[in-house]
Amino acid sequence: MTxxxxxxxxxxxxxxxxxxxxxxxxxxxxxxxxxPSERALAERYGAARNTAREAIRLLAEQGLVTAKHGSGxxxxxxxxxxxxxxxxxxxxxxxxxxxxFRLEAKRQGKVARIExxxxxxxxxxxxxxxxxxxxxxxxxVVHRENHYFADDVPVQIVSTYLRWDEAQGTLLMQPKTGKDxxxxxLEELGHVMTRVRDEISARMPTPEEAATLDLxxxxxxxxxxHTSLDQDGVPFEVSRYVHRADQTGLLYELPVE
Numbered sequence: 001m002t003x004x005x006x007x008x009x010x011x012x013x014x015x016x017x018x019x020x021x022x023x024x025x026x027x028x029x030x031x032x033x034x035x036p037s038e039r040a041l042a043e044r045y046g047a048a049r050n051t052a053r054e055a056i057r058l059l060a061e062q063g064l065v066t067a068k069h070g071s072g073x074x075x076x077x078x079x080x081x082x083x084x085x086x087x088x089x090x091x092x093x094x095x096x097x098x099x100x101f102r103l104e105a106k107r108q109g110k111v112a113r114i115e116x117x118x119x120x121x122x123x124x125x126x127x128x129x130x131x132x133x134x135x136x137x138x139x140x141v142v143h144r145e146n147h148y149f150a151d152d153v154p155v156q157i158v159s160t161y162l163r164w165d166e167a168q169g170t171l172l173m174q175p176k177t178g179k180d181x182x183x184x185x186l187e188e189l190g191h192v193m194t195r196v197r198d199e200i201s202a203r204m205p206t207p208e209e210a211a212t213l214d215l216x217x218x219x220x221x222x223x224x225x226h227t228s229l230d231q232d233g234v235p236f237e238v239s240r241y242v243h244r245a246d247q248t249g250l251l252y253e254l255p256v257e
Contacts, residue, residue: 004172012047013054017062019045020055022076024064031077035065061218063246099181101148101156110150118145121164127163128238131227133196142167144182147212154213157242162186162255166236183228184235191228191236200224200250205242215246 001003010018023029036044041052056073061064066076098106122143129136144160160182162172171177172185183193205213205221213221224241 012045015050015057015122016041016045016047016052016055016057020059021064022060023232024059027227029075031075033071034071035075035077037072057217060216063216063219066124066216084121085115091139096207108150113149113152115147115149116144117147119173119175121168124161131225132161132163132235132238134163140164142172144172153247155247157209157212158239159242160237160239162237186228186236191230191234193228193234195229196233197227198252199230202245209242213242215244216246222248222250 018107020029020035026215029035035041038049038052038056041055043050045052055122056065056067056238058066060073062075063225065073067073089226092124099114099115102112120143121139123139123143124132124134124136124141128141134140140163141161142164143161146158147154148156160247162182166186166189167173170185170189172182177185180187186193201223202220203223205215206218209215215221222241222243222245224243226239226241227235228237230236
């Protein structure tokens, strides 16, 4: 008969973090409450001060607390997720005159802001070239990069790729593309979106993405590689959405065929 292996004791920092997490989840520590100082936590749990500091770091990585410079560490307010899904390109939503992001922000009572740091002719990444059916070794696309903010908090990065031969000389080369956004201009070019394909994955951010999205250490991103197909089944736009996973959810309702 094989005897059970003895359980490995938790490191002191993780034990303290688990206890504080339990207090947060039970409501004994509420959103906005200030955590005891590192010195006070060390005394309470009979640990070294650097052990208490490590416990706080673990809580920050879990998105449960946030540090305010010169003030202390506070229980973080729960973030309502921005949910994007199968209806984001619907005509019903477009009739509101708002982009999907602005509409979602409005539903949450937040102020949306969009920055367009670059619009450039480029050689596309291989995965984009494959889906847009353009050469990967030529400057065959226009790359529009947008950064999205809600109440000045960065939420997502969107890199949109369009065929250069269609976009050149049009409003698609400008930060403001007019009524109905880029899809309105693409419809004028003969592309009516009738089908989309979204490829979704989770990963850790690149250093540049982490800086742009102001991510806490350990927070992953959700990547959605989106392809728009027109009435003839022709792909005419590919966008790479990089969402911060601590504030974004994806919701899809699909017919079963």
